[in-house]
Amino acid sequence: MTGNHAVAHAVKLCRTPLIAAYPITPQTAIYEKLSEWEASGVLKGIMMRTESEHSAMASCIAASLTGVRTFTATSSQGIALMHEMLHFAAGCRAPVVMANVNRLLAAPWGFWADQLDSLSQRDTGWIQFYCENGQEALDTVIQSYKIAEQVYLPAMIALEAFFVSHFMEPVDIPEQEQVDRYLPPMDLPHKFDIDKPGFVVPVVSSELYRKYKHMAQVSMDSVKEIAGQVDQEFKKEFGRGYGIIEQVMVEDAEVVIVTAGSITSTTRLAVKGLRKQGNKIGLLKMRLFRPFPVEAVQIALRGKKKIAVIDRNISLGSGGIFCQELRAALIHSSDHPLIYSYIAGIGGTDVTPEVIQKISLEVMDRVDPFDQPIWVMDG
Template identity: 45%
Template sequence: MREVLEGSHAVSEAVRLAKVQVMSAYPITPQTHIVEALSEFCEDGTMDARFICVESEHSAMAAVVGASTCGVRTFTATSSHGLALMHEMLHWASAARLPIVMAEVNRALGPGWNIWMDQTDSLAQRDTGWIQLYCENGQDVLDTTLQAFRLAEMVNLPVMVVLDAFFLSHTYEDIDVPDQKAVDRFLPPLSPRIQLSTQNPCAIGQMSPPAFYTENRHSIQAAMEQVQGRFENIQEEFEPVFGRKYAPLEAIECEDADVIMVMAGTAASTCREVISDLRSQGEKVGLLKLKMFRPFPTMLIRKILGDTQKVAVVDRNFSFGVSGIFAQEIKAALCNHDNHPPVFGYIAGLGGRDVTPDILKQVYHMTKTASFPKEDGVWIDLNN
């Protein structure tokens, strides 16, 4: 059934369809609409689920960690400083191998106080052991949230579904909301491999001495190494039922491109139009859209970008003292590839600024006319 939904409610509908059993949340703009809708579903009986109101985002994650440990399907959502407050508990969730799903609405970190779009909040959590999937539009949000539960429960790792503040979370779109029976066939009830039970008592999260700690972390990495293949397998099951599929990376007009632009989130939609426009003018330019950031699809990056002439990465984030985070990761993926192309990094769209077609065309022409990057990250559209 097609409905006009805002991006936040696309998440809520997916959580309803996934038949989540326990949710906890502390409201923070701009993710509040997600959990408001879910609390109403619990209140009016639309969902047979427990909604736990907590006093902070740290407590929200702690609550779903506890619930997931008991073997039920769990969900939460957050943004920005809320995610930062969760940081400690993110490690507890991943190291305990819990299949929690969380919607993370990208929002800038303060000060100065800013509630608008910026990817630094989620990317700052890149080393916590969570799978990270970035969404481009409302349909992508709904589908990715459903797939996240399947993926998390396959590999026993938590998944962060990431969407842009306001550009996506508060924008209404025409979205296909699947039938419950179809979702039930795709996403069966959770059959937990890790579970506290009075019938089979055990201890979870105990002291891990040096003789065992490294092996625990190695098991997380081994699970991460399965994620890309599992994600691709999920697409093969998802497409026949729902008519859509996604890839860890999407390459648009990259086969003969001399310059490939790389970005994630809603700016990729703008770039699609820019690529089409530039192509009509005879420019050999392509777009690589990042969907999966953790685990980072290094081999796919090398395959797609390794033989192009130049790469232009547009980051809506920044790691102070270095450069844009996506640009760092792209460089690291390519550094051991023979004759790899130069990677040009650009910083744009921080704190909710628009990444306009003119900005992306500027990025393209700057990259095309330069022989080599003169600095690690060029700041675009500064107020001088």
């Protein structure tokens, strides 16, 4: 099945009673699958067909605050339109779960993979995961409910357009009983009681606003540990685990390639090839992006001399966003490594093992720091 259908299966397995969404390519297949199941009675929840992504998120927030599990899926222009409500979801401490299919932002128009849409939302207070294939997207949706409902923060699962959303591959669908055992029903302590109407989002004093923000930051920080635990419990139940980051042959690596999303998968293959040729290349996969797993990254990259971050996104005037975050995370490391920012795969351009190999060998030869992003124009 495709990555989109894998996500739809996860939502069904989590018994999500309220789904509010607006279709947008390349996410539409998630919406269509859930609609199909709603029509046939397989899905026990309600699909709200809203007039915009902004309204879809508003609906999810309101429903979530009554204590029910909620889901929406979007992409590109859709998540951009949702922006205001993303802050509301986090501020209201509503554990909404959303899948975002990473698609480039216009202009110019296109449907192709690019992580800028979700990365542009990094400061909204949402937990963010980046997935390399459909199986991981399915598993991460289930895990996200478990995390979000412990910390009362919304969670976003990012999967790239086409390379994940439309790649059809074998996916293991967990048994319903397993998911029920793993994911208890949602229990929100601050849920609304419709018989005793209340008011949400009142005007607060500066001091109170600061207090709420501080509390949210403390909760967000706790996600690094909780996401790790939730992943371990997942592995016990389902036999698959991912970690908040993953290290592949990093220990003796002279150059570590850092990736997020589907490029990670191709890099696994490229690293195998490079190792066979005697090049000591390692791979660090970034799965959790918000909160940024600073401590885990520091430990994983301790003593490393050279790092290349491959970003399928660009913050114009700065560089690759994963690279910015990584540089910031390692700023206090002793023996601070050289960190190069490679921009590859923008707008859905192809990142082949050859491209990764070329980056790796180039970094092997580099000796001087280089602040600017390095664009890969082949592929």
